[in-house]
Amino acid sequence: MSSKRIAGPEIERLIQLLAKVPGLGPRSARRAALHLIKKKEQLLGPLAHAMADAVDKVRVCSVCGNVDTSDPCMICSDPRRDDSTIVVVEDVSDLWALERAGVQNARFHVLGGTLSPLDGVGPDDLTIAKLVSRVAAGGVAEVIIAVNATIEGQTTAHYITDQLAGMGVKVTRLAHGVPVGGELDYLDEGTLAAALKSRTAF
Amino acid sequence: MSSKRIAGPEIERLIQLLAKVPGLGPRSARRAALHLIKKKEQLLGPLAHAMADAVDKVRVCSVCGNVDTSDPCMICSDPRRDDSTIVVVEDVSDLWALERAGVQNARFHVLGGTLSPLDGVGPDDLTIAKLVSRVAAGGVAEVIIAVNATIEGQTTAHYITDQLAGMGVKVTRLAHGVPVGGELDYLDEGTLAAALKSRTAF
Numbered sequence: 001m002s003s004k005r006i007a008g009p010e011i012e013r014l015i016q017l018l019a020k021v022p023g024l025g026p027r028s029a030r031r032a033a034l035h036l037i038k039k040k041e042q043l044l045g046p047l048a049h050a051m052a053d054a055v056d057k058v059r060v061c062s063v064c065g066n067v068d069t070s071d072p073c074m075i076c077s078d079p080r081r082d083d084s085t086i087v088v089v090e091d092v093s094d095l096w097a098l099e100r101a102g103v104q105n106a107r108f109h110v111l112g113g114t115l116s117p118l119d120g121v122g123p124d125d126l127t128i129a130k131l132v133s134r135v136a137a138g139g140v141a142e143v144i145i146a147v148n149a150t151i152e153g154q155t156t157a158h159y160i161t162d163q164l165a166g167m168g169v170k171v172t173r174l175a176h177g178v179p180v181g182g183e184l185d186y187l188d189e190g191t192l193a194a195a196l197k198s199r200t201a202f
Numbered sequence: 203m204s205s206k207r208i209a210g211p212e213i214e215r216l217i218q219l220l221a222k223v224p225g226l227g228p229r230s231a232r233r234a235a236l237h238l239i240k241k242k243e244q245l246l247g248p249l250a251h252a253m254a255d256a257v258d259k260v261r262v263c264s265v266c267g268n269v270d271t272s273d274p275c276m277i278c279s280d281p282r283r284d285d286s287t288i289v290v291v292e293d294v295s296d297l298w299a300l301e302r303a304g305v306q307n308a309r310f311h312v313l314g315g316t317l318s319p320l321d322g323v324g325p326d327d328l329t330i331a332k333l334v335s336r337v338a339a340g341g342v343a344e345v346i347i348a349v350n351a352t353i354e355g356q357t358t359a360h361y362i363t364d365q366l367a368g369m370g371v372k373v374t375r376l377a378h379g380v381p382v383g384g385e386l387d388y389l390d391e392g393t394l395a396a397a398l399k400s401r402t403a404f
């Protein structure tokens with residue numbers, strides 16, 4: 001950001017905040033702000049309203065950890081979903097990516113990250129205990145661990161597999177298609193579909 | 203956009219609107235929405251507020267055509283500006299670009315586009331008459347026409363020069379540094395500074 005003020009503080013503040021949106025930098029933020037200002041009625045107003053609405057209504061699903069405007073979330077409260085399968089993901093963005101791929105009509109569970117001793121992230125910092133409770137409550141035949149193909153992701157997968165051992169549930173993981181070191185969120189739908197279809201037992 | 207709904211309507215609407223922001227596409231919009239939702243207190247809320255504030259307060263400056271939260275705008279009401287020079291630009295984005303370059307402590311005039319007979323844009327669709335009035339009011343020694351180096355831009359520059367002929371004002375244009383066919387908004391500050399410094403008389 002230039003330190004030179006080119007407009008009133010409200011516009012400067014808008015540019016400053018837009019620059020924090022992923023995908024926009026300081027220069028893009030200025031262009032975006034100007035575009036929004038020019039389309040005040042058609043875009044800026046509705047966007048302001050949609051954001052305020054999201055602030056009011058968005059919450060974390062108490063069942064699965066997804067974010068939505070209802071709790072339980074749309075996926076947890078969908079009666080047509082297969083209750084016997086839970087797909088475990090690191091982050092909501094992975095859940096969204098798998099849902100867009102539309103390859104699994106299952107339930108989900110969002111871990112909220114991966115085990116990372118170096119960063120001080122232990123099992124209690126994730127929703128692993130809640131996952132174990134969901135499985136203990138019965139009716140779950142398979143847990144598909146769909147974490148990123150990183151060392152932390154695989155460590156987390158192994159930890160969860162250990163926690164679920166002896167509970168009579170099949171634990172599988174994504175297999176083909178996920179590039180080593182890659183992140184689910186960036187994969188195309190075909191790759192995600194192949195990875196789910198070829199999942200293997202731990 | 204996928205037609206598959208992955209969350210409540212408020213989140214879908216937020217994604218849909220974010221996808222219309224320049225710099226963001228449908229995929230970036232989803233990532234941006236999720237980031238904003240996760241940073242609800244630090245970013246989404248403040249951004250919603252800043253946007254609502256901009257909707258309320260932004261207006262077009264009745265003097266120069268800039269957009270700002272005051273009318274006259276910050277530049278028109280700045281007593282330290284040189285009243286004797288008016289820099290004429292096509293668009294507010296060009297004004298902002300020149301201001302960021304910080305090379306001219308003058309007044310501005312935003313045309314709102316360029317003459318374009320094929321698109322049905324004539325002199326009355328731009329703020330040319332208002333520019334002539336500003337010059338006629340006296341005190342202006344020089345008008346710097348800082349339009350894009352496009353055919354329409356140059357046609358517009360010539361038209362304005364004709365309109366100002368005989369009014370005792372020097373009309374200059376940007377010279378060195380502006381690539382042919384290029385747009386001011388994308389140039390670096392050094393190029394803009396050089397172009398202003400080497401301006402030539404029509």
Ligand SMILES: [Zn+2]
Pocket residue numbers: 061062063064065066072073074075076077
């Ligand atoms: Zn849920």
Ligand SMILES: [Zn+2]
Pocket residue numbers: 263264265266267268274275276277278279
């Ligand atoms: Zn003004």
